[in-house]
Every structure is written in C-alpha cells, then in structure tokens.
Amino acid sequence: MAIGEKILEVRDLVKHFPLTQGILFKRQIGAIKAVDGVSFDLHKGETLGIVGESGCGKSTLAKVLMALERPTSGSVMINGRDIGRARGAELKRMRRNIQMVMQDPYTSLNPRMTVGDIIGEPYEIHTEVAPKGDRRTKVQELLEVVGLNPDHINRYPHQFSGGQRQRIGIARGLALQPEIIVCDEPVSALDVSIQAQVINLLERLQNEFGLAYIFIAHDLSVVRHISDRVGVMYLGKYVELGKDTEIYDRPAHPYTQALLSAVPVPDPEGREQRERIILQGDPPSPANPPSGCRFRTRCWKAQEICAEEEPLLQIRPGTGHESACHFAETHDVVHVN
C-alpha cells in the first residue's frame, strides 16, 4: 500500500473530563485525564493501529478526532485545518473527510430506519454531495461495494446478522467518500470468522479508495494484521509508537512487552516456549496518575528517575522507533521464527 501525503496531524491532544462536586453549585475537584498529550500523524492510505487496555483513552481519542468531544487543548489538523476548533458550517464540511465505524453493530444502526435510509442519511445531511435523484442508486452501489445485496435496500437492520450490520455501518461511513475512517473496535463485537470477513473488507476498501484508517482495538493480532504503524497507549499517553514489525518483534517499552506476552498462542508447542510477563496491580486512576512515568507503579524496571522525570516519546538508543521509557531496550517476547 503506497503511503501518500500527510492528511491528519494530531499535536499534544489533551482531553480532560472535569470531576465536579455539589448539587447546586458545582465546583471542580479534579479531572479524569482520559487523553493526556497525544501526538501522531496519519498519511493517505495508511493504517494506524491503536492498542491498549480498557480505560486507557482509546475511545475518547476517537471521539475527539471525530469532533464528538472538544479537546481540552492541542490540535487535530485535517488537511491543515483544526477540526477541534471548527464550528457550524465549517465543521460540517470537515466531517465529510473523517468518518467512523462503530463498535457495536446492534446499537449503531437506527432500528426504525431502512438500510436505504441509514446509508442515504449522509446525503440528506450533506445535500451537495449527491443530487436527490441519484441518492438511491448511490446507496445501492455502496451496498454492493460492501458485499451486500442491493435489493435489500428496504430492509431493516434487525433482518441482518451482526457481520452484515457492520457492513451497513461501513457503507454509511463510506457514503461521503472520506479520506479518513476512524474504526473504534469495529470487529470486537463479532464472531471470529465474521471478524475476518470484515477485516478483509476494510483492507479491500482501503486499496480501492485509498482510505486512511485509525484502527482502535484491544485485539493485538487483528491490529497487527491490518496496521502499518501501531501506537500503544497507557493511561492517556502513547508509550510506544512504531511500524507494526517494530512493535511486535522488537518492543522496547516494558508495557508493550507485557501486553504482547499476554496474547494467547494457538500452537501448544510455542506456548511452552514463550515468556509470560505478569503485571502486578491495576492501572492507576486516570484522575490521579502517578508522577513521572505513568507505568512505573507496575513496572519491574522502575527506579527513582521514573518517579521524578517523565520519559518522553522519542527514539531511544538501541531501538529504531519511538518509546517512552528511560530504560527502553528491545526484547522479543513472542519469539517468532
């Protein structure tokens, strides 16, 4: 897949949710630091995978990218314009360029609209994209593109299976011909065999339309399969960012190593050989993250410097990609031959 020019530039993105107390006079007593300083670029036709455990800020990041939440600070530049600060007609125009595929195909489609209405809704909102007479044909084309029968245009979502519904959701995302699609756990609600079909569909569409994906998931193997680059998140920050091979074969951050060591290995022989790194404790509260390195409370390498100085995301000696650890060193956890 040819990687084109930069279309999305995220800089120091921060999203804090205020914690308030009091019924009548609310005062802020703190903030959930859901996303706390995330920067990355996305190029045309590229897939950036984002992994991390529950509560690390993946979905909040997706919401901020989609301008469903306003960032507390930082910028999300799409083709040089900041969607986080866009309003009204400008925001609406920018939304044509970034669309979303949601996690749960059972709640993401309005049960009282026909498939034709669901996929056609983008054209009703952005009337300039397609003249009224063409819309139905366009919807049928989209159904065909995602592998559904165009004759089913008058059916309702409940008449489809989970995988088919996810295809409907993808068709809706494609309707406006965006350059970027944010996939927030698009396959985690589906059966494994259906996951594969949907992933293959996403890859085919990427090749056909030159889409760039932000692919959020907690399933590491799915992310590896589809991604060109992978970012690992922990408590609202990137701990490591690099090409898929770098992250999976030469992880440098202890958290990434621990995460990879937890991936189930289907081969009983390989299972005996691989290491298991078992982390102690739970992730700290994002309302009150640890000083310095956020991972230090669960890290076996932690020393005093980790509490005092926050490690920045940068290329460390001995590793070829960016990681945020004072003691970063590559270590092959999965032992791939």
Place this chain on the structure above:
Amino acid sequence: MSDIRPGGPVIAPEETPVPKPQKKEKAAKPASLWSDAWHDLRRRPIFIISLCIIAVLALMALWPSLFSSVDPFNARTCELATARQGPSTGHPFGRDNLGCDLYARTIYGAANSLVIGISTTVFAALIGGLMGLIAGFFGGGVDSVASRITEIFFAIPSILGALLIGSTFRDSGWGIWLVVAALTILGWPMTFRIMRAAVITAKSQDFVVAARALGAGPVRIMFRHLLPNALAPVIVVATINLGGFIAAEAALSYLGVGVQPPEISWGLMIADAQRRFLEAPLPLIFPAVFLSITVLAFIMLGDAVRDALDPKLR
C-alpha cells in the same frame, strides 16, 4: 483471531457473499417507517375493526340524526310520567330519569365525549411529547427547568385543579373547550415524563452518536432518530389516557363544571343515572357501554399503531 505471527493462518475464509434471495424483492419503491407501517396496518384485523368502530362513532358525532329520529334537545320528546321506563317500541334503550329517550341521548352524547376525549389526548400528547423531546434531548438546565414545571402541574390534585379552572372561567362561553383546556393542562405532564424517559434512553444509543458524527443537526436527531424510537410508550399511554379523559369529563360534569345541561354527554348521563342506579340500571349501563367500546377501540388502535411502528414485530 489470536495468532500474532506474521504469515500465520491469520484471517480467514474468503468473504462469503451474501446469499441472493430466491425471488427478487420488489425493491424499486423507497420504503420509510410510516409507509411501511401503513402497509402493515392495512392487514391487521385489530386495526380494521377498531377503525370501523371509530368510524361509526365519528358518524354518530357528526350526523346523529342518521341514527335517531328523536331530537333529544326538544323537551317535548320527554315525558316525566314515563321516567325510567324500560325498552319499548320506538325507545329501544328505554327512558331516563326525566322520561327522555335514552337511545337518542346516547347517540347525541357521542359528539361531546369524543371531541373532549380526542382533543384532550391530542393536545396533551403534543404539548407533553414536544416538551419531553426537547427536555430529554438537551438535558442539563433545559431539562431541569422543564421537569420542575412539570412537577408543579403534577402537584395539583387533578379534580381540584379542573374544578378551579372550570369554575373560574365558567362564564367565558368556551363550553366544552373549557373542559378540554382544563384536562389538557392537568394531563400533559404524564406524557412529558414518558417521552422524556424514552428520549433519554434512545439518546445514549450509538446510532445517535453516529448521526452526530455525520453532522446531523439537533432537529434531525430529534425527529428522525429519537422521536420514532420514543413514540411507542407515548402512543400506548395516550390511548389509555383517552378513556381516562372521557371519564374525567364525566366526573367534572357531575361536579357541575364540565358539560352542562341542556348539552348532552355520556359523562353527564352517567352522572345523572347513578343516583337511581339500583332501581333503573339501564340509563347508566347504555352510555357506560358506549364509553367502554369507544375507549377499547382507541386502545386497540393505539396498540396496532405501536406494533406497526416497530419493524421488529412485523
């Protein structure tokens, strides 16, 4: 999918194409919720039956003379001497306390009862529904203000409130519309609460987030996404309330602030008849049966409409 080795047997079988349907559907015509619902309703016997009953009642309300040759407003048709007489030739339902023809009065009473029941239901559903939709959608301050206003209306005991409104504006000359206004003012908070709760439930669903991500404005989200998904409980409650409103009209008439003689309404007839119910039950039973049939017809209609609006039940 749990193999993370490159080149491993990741990702699966070929995309299985969706099986083509055996016979081609007639897909050309665009379908929408309402056109599908109408298509579906025409095949439901319950809907047809309730519609027929309502049509007959409507005919009764509009042209009562089609059903009865006796004019109950003409005092000369009443004979005090024959009061509470049982059914006889020319007077199929018998006569009431004042010796007037019960059949004619029941027919002529349909108009007021229906107008009050239907108008109050429609107004209460419109006001309560719209406010509930807005309060549920915007939440926050708008919701707090709207909810507090509703609670104030809830706190008014309904009969007392209606009595107050009715007696204050007694001489306004609004007639039955005064009853409609009083019952609407006291009836809308129920619809408001149901609509608000249903909207809040619908609002948190992903398809609303998806619509926002597409750039849909608040009006589109409220009327295209939230309203159709929140309408079912409102329709059910509205049709049940319709009977309640007709009954409340009866109570108000009985207390002397509703429909006043010489006007005729089922409520008024029931109120009149109940004083002598033990010696002459028919003057109460006939209007009560008509009232029950009317309420039942509307509840069945509401049920059918609610089911037709839910594609999953088709």
